[in-house]
Every structure is written in C-alpha cells, then in structure tokens.
Amino acid sequence: MKTYILFISLLISTTYTFAQTKVQGALKDENNQPIPFADVYFTNSSVGTTSDMDGNFTLESENDYPELTISFIGYESRVISLLEKKTMGIQIVLKEEPTSLDEVYIVGKPKKRLSKKENPAYRILKKIWENKKRNGVKLANSYQYDKYTTVELGFDNMDSTFVKKSLKEDYNAIASKMKINTDNGTYYLPIQLTETTEKVYGDNRLKKERIDIVGQRKVGIEQQGKILERVAGVFKEINIYENDIAILNKNFVSPISTEGFGTYDYVLSDSTTVENKKYYTIYFFPRQDGDFAFQGSMTIADENFSIVDIEMKTLKQMNLNFVRSFEFKKTFSIKNDSIYIPQKNEYKGDFTLLTKGEEEKGIFVNKNETFSNYEFDTIKEPSFYDEVIEQTKVDQFKKNDRYWKKNQTEDIAEVYAVVDKVKDSKKVNGVTNKIYILSDGYINITDGLQIGSIWATTARNDVEGYRARMGFRTFKTYNDRLRLEGFLAYGFTDKKLKYGLEARYLLSNNPRTTLSAAYLNDNEQMGLITFNGTHLIPEADKGSKALFGRGSNFFLSRIQKSMLRFDWEAKKNLHFGITTSHNKIESAAPDLFSLEYLDKISNTIQSKTTDVTTDLYLSFTPGREVSGYGVDEKVGIKSHPSLLLNYRRGYKNLLGGDFNYNRIQLIYNHPISLGKFGIFDATLGAGKTFEAVPLSLLTAVSSNQTYFLVPNTFALLDYYDFVADTYFEGHFEHHFNGLLLNRIPLLKELKLRSLLTFRGVYGTISDQSKDINRSSIIYTAPSAKPYYEYGFGFENIGIGNIRPFRVDFIWRNDFQNFNGSVNPKFGIRVGIKTVF
Incomplete structure (x- = not known):
C-alpha cells in the first residue's frame, strides 16, 4: 500500500551520441496524422532508422551529412537539407503518391490473421531462431x-x-x-x-x-x-533473443520468441538493399491489446539473419498498473563484414x-x-x-x-x-x-534520526484492545554501518507498555559480516512467524496485530526476549549465522488462555517457560538483487528462489532454561516463470521437534484470523486449531497475468488478472508432548488426513491506473474443531500489493 499511496503525492530521453550530425523530429501526413515505421536515413549512407509509433525519430552519426532522406511505401520520398549539425524538433510532412493511391499499403495491425504458412514473415523468423545462438559476440x-x-x-x-x-x-x-x-x-x-x-x-x-x-x-x-529506487532499477539486461523478457517480475513475450505467433501478428515489409547488403523489415502487433507484449518493428540482415535494429513500445491498453x-530501442553495428554486435541500447x-x-x-x-x-x-x-x-x-x-x-x-x-x-x-x-x-513510512526528526513507521501506528486485538505504537531508527543513508532501531507500544485495554530495541553493526564488507543484538518485551502470536527475517525484532504489522480480525483471539503470549546474532556471507546471497536467545514466555491473558504444562521432575504445574536456545541457520537466495554498503542492504524486486534451513537447540538449566530439545525447520520458496502462461509461486515448509515441549515452544500451524491475506498462512483456521511437532506444508499460487481474462469480451475491459491457490499441511503431535500439556488448548494435529484450502481470485483491481487490490475466494476441507467456535467453510480475503 505504501508504494501506491506515494503516487498520490506525486500528482503535483536521453539519447547517446558521439555525433557530428544529429537530427530529431517527427513525420506526419497531410492530415496531421503520425507516420510510423518510415525509413529515415542520411542520404547516400547506410546510417538510418525508422520512425516510432508516434512518427518520432532520432538519427545521429559521427560523420557530417548534409541531407536527410525519408521514404515510406505509398508516399513521396523527401530529401531534407541540414543547415546545422544539430537539428532538433523538425516537423516533416509526407505527401501521398498520386499515381499509386489505389495501391497504397500502410503498415498497420492486419485485420485478417494469417497462418504461419501464409505469412512470409514466418520464414524470416525461423531463420532468426536457427541463427540466434550464432549471432554477435557468440561468433x-x-x-x-x-x-x-x-x-x-x-x-x-x-x-x-x-x-x-x-x-x-x-x-x-x-x-x-x-x-x-x-x-x-x-x-x-x-x-x-x-x-x-x-x-x-x-x-x-x-x-x-x-x-x-x-x-x-x-x-x-x-x-x-x-519507489524511486525501484523505478530507477527497473531495467536490467534485456535479451530480445530470449522467449520471455522479464520486467517488474512480469513476463513480456519477446517479438522474436519461438512462441511469438501465439502473441503477435507479423507483417513483412518489402526488403531493401544498402551497399550490396539485403535487409528485411518486420512489423509486429500484439493480438490482444492487454497482453504483456510490444508493438514495433525490426530490421534483419539477410546474410546471417541477425537483428540490425529493433524498436518496440507497450500499448496504453497493456494490463499493468502504474x-x-x-x-x-536496440541497434547493432557490423564488425568484420559478418558479426553484428551491440552498439546502443535505449530503455525508457x-x-x-x-x-x-x-x-x-x-x-x-x-x-x-x-x-x-x-x-x-x-x-x-x-x-x-x-x-x-x-x-x-x-x-x-x-x-x-x-x-x-x-x-x-x-x-x-x-x-x-x-x-x-x-x-x-x-x-x-x-x-x-x-x-x-x-x-x-519514516519521518526525519533530526539529522540521522527518524520516527515511524507511520503505517504501523495502530492495531487491535482482544488482549490489548486498541494498540498504539511508535518506532524510531537512526538513519543518515542506506550505507550506515550502524543502525539502532526500537519502538514503544501501549494497549488501551490491558494498560501495559511494550517496547523493543535492536542494534545492528556491519563488522566487515568483504566478506560481509554483521553483528546484531536486541531486547523485546511485547505480546506475540506464537507460531505465526516460522523464522525471523533480517531483523531480530518482528515487524509491527503482523497478522495478530492487525486493525481488523474475525472471531476472538486471546491466544497471545507475553515475551521477554534477549537476542544476539552473528551473520556471515560466505559468497553472494549465501549466509551462515548463529542466533542466541533467552526468552521468558507466559500467557498475555492468563484468565482466558493458559500456557500451563506439567513439570515431571517436580510434579508441579508451571505457567511460565524460560527458553534458552541457539539457532544455527543457512540462508541461500540465488539471483537476489542486493545493493548498498551498509548494515542493511537494499533488496531489489526481482523474483528469485530462497532456501532457509534452521537448527535450534534448547538448553535446560543454562541461564534458567526449562527444556532440552532439538528442532530442525526448512522453508523453500521458488517463483517459476511459465512465460505467457504466468508465474507459478510455490512454497514448501517442514519441521520436526524431537523432544516433548509445552505449547509455548511447539509449532502451531500458521493461521490467519484477519480478513487480509498473509503469506504462507491458512485463512480459514483459527490460532492453535492445529499444533504439531512434526509437519510438512505447501502453499501454491498460479498467477495468470491476464492470460485468460484478456480474451473474454467485456471482462477484458475490467483489466483483471486471475489466479488459483492451493495450500495444505500434514502433521503429527507426539504422545509425550500431549502428556505434559495442561494448557487450555487441546492438542490436535492434521494427522488423520491433511488439512487443505483451495480457491481462486482476481488481482489488479482498482480504478484507472491504480490497481493494488486482490480478492481471493477460499474453501477448505472438513476437520474436527476442538478449540473455539466452528470455522467457516468459505471465506473472502483481500490483499494489497506493495509492488507494481
């Protein structure tokens, strides 16, 4: 939501040249309509270009040229004298050829779609595909x-x-x-x-x-x-020879993709010969205006079917918000009479x-x-x-x-x-x-000190009632080696103050090594967060502290936690680390929610748990884009797989620890690009606790009692419906990116994108853990049969170019509910995207 609100405040090309001669202008006909794809070149030279969809062109050269020639089928050619080396904003009008009015062929999107055999462009495209691995520097x-x-x-x-x-x-x-x-x-x-x-x-x-x-x-x-950082970094390496071009994590079908005929209509223009070399020009148009595709033209050399230049632009109807x-525009120059090598790339x-x-x-x-x-x-x-x-x-x-x-x-x-x-x-x-x-979400108070986030100042739950929160952090630039961060929170029902403080320091940048320490005294929904992220203090806007929720939730734990972490990056995006933690855990509402357990040694009932642990972890995120040279790296938006493996050891009698136990957990996420068919996003998680531990240390299946989508949680489960010490779960989403709805009349005008979801979990709970349980929660695990949820949804919902919302329709299978009221079998949940 932050990304989109920022645009409200905003309501308020370059081209490279080493040129001696440069011309920039526009081509129009006698009716003041732009002329796209016309040939523009310096007279008696091979230096040329084509006008874009709006008739605009830019042409430049290191040499001096006194004249410019413009030609287009059905129009009279014109020769323009260049009085200056740099001519900008020139408006050129082309007249139709009176002798060929009956034969004028203006390149535009064809009304009738030709089959591959009928379309002469297909023969050229096949040669491009055959030679693409032998072009350019690959030779x-x-x-x-x-x-x-x-x-x-x-x-x-x-x-x-x-x-x-x-x-x-x-x-x-x-x-x-x-x-x-x-x-x-x-x-x-x-x-x-x-x-x-x-x-x-x-x-x-x-x-x-x-x-x-x-x-x-x-x-x-x-x-x-x-937002400005992401806009500035939107264009990475764009290889037109790949079938798909990834921009903003969306797959645009390349006009020279081997699957291009399913997305584009192609028109082959007549061939031209310059300095005894033959060239073809092909124009391409999206079949569906809302698809992630381009309109433009490309010039191909006949001798080795290399791309000489290509120009392409998205349509206004493209189904991508903001x-x-x-x-x-990509241009290539010839080397050694046979190798076409990149000369210039222009992205806008x-x-x-x-x-x-x-x-x-x-x-x-x-x-x-x-x-x-x-x-x-x-x-x-x-x-x-x-x-x-x-x-x-x-x-x-x-x-x-x-x-x-x-x-x-x-x-x-x-x-x-x-x-x-x-x-x-x-x-x-x-x-x-x-x-x-x-x-x-942060406001500068003084040089180097900020307060925020303004997006996490208010929340509500049944223990605290309305909760007010204000955080702060030290911040001069993103390259600060030391960062201090903390918050104060107050519940108007329980009338208790909560707080947290964290310090992170970059010990070394090569190899990247950081040291973090934190103290937390707050209420948490145990089991909701499987692993901590970069920060030791949890984010402020987690599901248990949202402003709205369904049903009642008194299942919060009061935690006093001291933490120390050492993180070492062995190679780019491969991290090893260790976290030590001393936790004191009790119920935040003991009259309504019990965390009691039987201490078998003393044969007494205990309501508080002291948990002393070390966590050894491995984090691997191949392909992740990171930048910056401070303790907090900036992470790009490019999709990438991620693997996190964590081993936890609990220590009894060390600093008051109550339990010896071992736990291993793994989570793996992999967004898979399926080209024009969209993105398949899969997350797998698994874990096992090997000894008997009380509810406060067990793994509750991640549930969600808000009306908003929370990643990797189950929307139709209440907190603690399932508790497991061994579990395996999967969360799967397929985003069609408009592939289906763009082809349905009337519906395509709404610019919606469809998606399918499925998530499930299987787990067990040991008899030993059940035996020491004295809490108000009945231990139930999805062991008789897996629990699962499935559904479909629509995203890209909004008005005009503002489309941040997503709505999911979700169903679940049957299960026996032992804790709290019976869960609904159907629900509607809303999501808000934080990227384009």
Whole structure:
C-alpha cells in the first residue's frame, strides 16, 4: 500500500551520441496524422532508422551529412537539407503518391490473421531462431569491449511554474538544457543521474564472462524512497533473443520468441538493399491489446539473419498498473563484414498514478548503454575469468570530472548540468521527501534520526484492545554501518507498555559480516512467524496485530526476549549465522488462555517457560538483487528462489532454561516463470521437534484470523486449531497475468488478472508432548488426513491506473474443531500489493 499511496503525492530521453550530425523530429501526413515505421536515413549512407509509433525519430552519426532522406511505401520520398549539425524538433510532412493511391499499403495491425504458412514473415523468423545462438559476440572465441551506462531519473509533465519556482535564479541558465514534451510544452525534470563505465571480457569456449567496473558516479538528489529506487532499477539486461523478457517480475513475450505467433501478428515489409547488403523489415502487433507484449518493428540482415535494429513500445491498453509505457530501442553495428554486435541500447519507462493519459504527471527513467572498442580472439587464461573485483564502498570507483567529461556526450552533459542545480532545490527535495515518507513510512526528526513507521501506528486485538505504537531508527543513508532501531507500544485495554530495541553493526564488507543484538518485551502470536527475517525484532504489522480480525483471539503470549546474532556471507546471497536467545514466555491473558504444562521432575504445574536456545541457520537466495554498503542492504524486486534451513537447540538449566530439545525447520520458496502462461509461486515448509515441549515452544500451524491475506498462512483456521511437532506444508499460487481474462469480451475491459491457490499441511503431535500439556488448548494435529484450502481470485483491481487490490475466494476441507467456535467453510480475503 505504501508504494501506491506515494503516487498520490506525486500528482503535483536521453539519447547517446558521439555525433557530428544529429537530427530529431517527427513525420506526419497531410492530415496531421503520425507516420510510423518510415525509413529515415542520411542520404547516400547506410546510417538510418525508422520512425516510432508516434512518427518520432532520432538519427545521429559521427560523420557530417548534409541531407536527410525519408521514404515510406505509398508516399513521396523527401530529401531534407541540414543547415546545422544539430537539428532538433523538425516537423516533416509526407505527401501521398498520386499515381499509386489505389495501391497504397500502410503498415498497420492486419485485420485478417494469417497462418504461419501464409505469412512470409514466418520464414524470416525461423531463420532468426536457427541463427540466434550464432549471432554477435557468440561468433568469436573470445571478446572484450567497453560499456558506458547512464540512468536518468526524474519527473515528467512538470509545468513551467513548478520548474521556475524550483530552479529560481538558475532557471534561465538551465531551461535551454531541459527536455520539453513537444505535445504539451511541459518539462522533463531530471533529479538524479548515474554514470558507469565497465570493461567486459568473455570466452565462449569456457562459457565465462567477467565484468569490471572502471568508473562510477551518481549526482543529484539521493533516492531513499523505495519507489524511486525501484523505478530507477527497473531495467536490467534485456535479451530480445530470449522467449520471455522479464520486467517488474512480469513476463513480456519477446517479438522474436519461438512462441511469438501465439502473441503477435507479423507483417513483412518489402526488403531493401544498402551497399550490396539485403535487409528485411518486420512489423509486429500484439493480438490482444492487454497482453504483456510490444508493438514495433525490426530490421534483419539477410546474410546471417541477425537483428540490425529493433524498436518496440507497450500499448496504453497493456494490463499493468502504474505503468504508462515502456520503450526499447536496440541497434547493432557490423564488425568484420559478418558479426553484428551491440552498439546502443535505449530503455525508457514512464510511470503514473491515475491514468495512462499523456497529460498526467509521472516519474520517468531513461537508461542508455553504449558499447565500443570491441576486440575479438584475444585469448586469456581461464583463471582470469574467475577473478572478481568486489565493490565494498560507495566511492570505490570514483573518477574526477575530467574523466567523465571525456565519456559524456552532449546530451548527457546537459542532463548533468540540470541535475547539478536541481539537487539544491528545496521545492524538489520537498517532493522527494514526501515520497520517501509515504513509501518507507519514516519521518526525519533530526539529522540521522527518524520516527515511524507511520503505517504501523495502530492495531487491535482482544488482549490489548486498541494498540498504539511508535518506532524510531537512526538513519543518515542506506550505507550506515550502524543502525539502532526500537519502538514503544501501549494497549488501551490491558494498560501495559511494550517496547523493543535492536542494534545492528556491519563488522566487515568483504566478506560481509554483521553483528546484531536486541531486547523485546511485547505480546506475540506464537507460531505465526516460522523464522525471523533480517531483523531480530518482528515487524509491527503482523497478522495478530492487525486493525481488523474475525472471531476472538486471546491466544497471545507475553515475551521477554534477549537476542544476539552473528551473520556471515560466505559468497553472494549465501549466509551462515548463529542466533542466541533467552526468552521468558507466559500467557498475555492468563484468565482466558493458559500456557500451563506439567513439570515431571517436580510434579508441579508451571505457567511460565524460560527458553534458552541457539539457532544455527543457512540462508541461500540465488539471483537476489542486493545493493548498498551498509548494515542493511537494499533488496531489489526481482523474483528469485530462497532456501532457509534452521537448527535450534534448547538448553535446560543454562541461564534458567526449562527444556532440552532439538528442532530442525526448512522453508523453500521458488517463483517459476511459465512465460505467457504466468508465474507459478510455490512454497514448501517442514519441521520436526524431537523432544516433548509445552505449547509455548511447539509449532502451531500458521493461521490467519484477519480478513487480509498473509503469506504462507491458512485463512480459514483459527490460532492453535492445529499444533504439531512434526509437519510438512505447501502453499501454491498460479498467477495468470491476464492470460485468460484478456480474451473474454467485456471482462477484458475490467483489466483483471486471475489466479488459483492451493495450500495444505500434514502433521503429527507426539504422545509425550500431549502428556505434559495442561494448557487450555487441546492438542490436535492434521494427522488423520491433511488439512487443505483451495480457491481462486482476481488481482489488479482498482480504478484507472491504480490497481493494488486482490480478492481471493477460499474453501477448505472438513476437520474436527476442538478449540473455539466452528470455522467457516468459505471465506473472502483481500490483499494489497506493495509492488507494481
């Protein structure tokens, strides 16, 4: 919810060139309609491009060219004289050819779909598939090249009044360097620019690649809000030769996918010959406007069926909330007369709140990559590719201004000049601060001290009644080596104060090693949290402390907990650690909920438990994106598998501990991409406690008595309906990403996405644990038959471009209820997504 509310506060491209000649403009017909996919090239050269869906084009070259030629089937060709080396905003009108009006063929989405055999584009696509593994740098034994990347982040459709107030006396000097939306005269206001230079080495025989960062710098307003960070990092490596292109964890079908004919309509344009080389142009259009697909064109070389250039853009009807558009352009240059190698990648993303309308204010990100200095077949020792230069601090690859000016193009130099002034604007900083508060939930009180989260200040349960909570944390940047964090909470029914304090310190960045300590005095729903996460203090908004819930719940435990943790990262995303803990546990409502057990040694009934433990754990998250050089790493949104294995040892008579026991638990999650068929998200969990322990130390099957979806819990179980010391459970969801509903008339206008769910658990409870039980809970485990829930749901629910909600319809199988009232057999639950 944080991500979406932040956009409400926001209501308030770059192209690289080393060019001597640059032209930017738009093509229209005599009726003022844009002309897409027209050929635009410098006269008597092979340097050319095509206009995009809106008729816009940009063309540049390192050489001087005096003329520009524009041609398109059915229109008269035009030759434009270029009086200046840099010509921007030129408007060119093409006239229809009077002699061929009856034969004009305008490339557009075909009204009749052709079969593969009928469509001449299919023959070209088959050749692309056959040759895709033998294209580009894959043709050489080894390769190396330089890569220069810039990422520009900012606000778009900003009116001149806002820009003038933001820049004040700097406006006149900077305004000429800012990009303007020619459709409505508003500004693109960049607020941050990141530049990176890299050296890339690869050996195709060894199937190894090494990437060395050479230089890196970031200028502008430091983005500490999650939404702006995620927008800035939305574009990773996009390989058009893959069947699926992953963006925001959604699978977009590539236009050259082997499954492309199920998603796209293709139109083959006539072939062209330039300098004795033959090229084909294919236009592609999504069959269903709401699908995760693109519209655009690509040029293919006849000799080896390599992609020479490709341009593609999402449609406004695309069923993805908060995204106005994505645009991609990739161009390739020829090397040694046969190898087409990457020359330039241009990625553009535009994000808005209410609608996808062109007038609405939003956030934009432009990422550009330029490749140069290619060398092939320079053999290096295999050990060379195993050497890795680890980045362990922010300024590790800092370079002076002279270095960056040498790499910068004119366009990027202008962006840099604007960002350098914007970073000191109080007005723009005020906007980004509001975004930070709404996305992260923390408010700066003084330099280095924040209070929050504002999203976890109020909750309710039957023990505490209404609960007020306020937390704090030390925070200067995300790269702080030391972080202090804590909270105070008060229940208006039990009239008791709760509190917690935690400290985390980064001992070393290579290897990454952290030390954490915490103390907690609070009420908890035992068994709800299988494992702790990064923090030792549980998050404030867990299910037992939600504002709304069904039925009654007095099953809370009062816990006083002291904890110490040591964590070591053996290799990227592979962590080993140990946590020691001293816990005192008793019922938070002893008159209504008992945690009593029989102490067989003294033959007495005990109501409190002292639990002294050590936990040894292994955490493995391959493919997880992390960044930052402080104690708290920033985690990206890319889907990845995760494995957590935990072994707990309880100690009797050590620091007052009451029980010796051993427990092992495992949880594994793996989101599996199934291309256009969606995402299958599977979670498996298992655990076993080997000795007899009381209810306060047993594993209650994770239940959920709120009306909201909580991951990996059972929505139609009450707390402590099932208690087990051995269990195995699975939680499965399949998200169709609009595949089904996009094809149903009328329903597709709602832009909903469907999903299926199934979750189940099997477990047992030992007679020894039952024998010492004296609590008010009757021990029951799902051992006679597994317990399971199943259902379907709809997500992407909302209005306009705001679609954060999900609704699930859930049923369960029968089970005998011993504790509390009989559970419903059917329920409706609501979820709120925190990502795009």
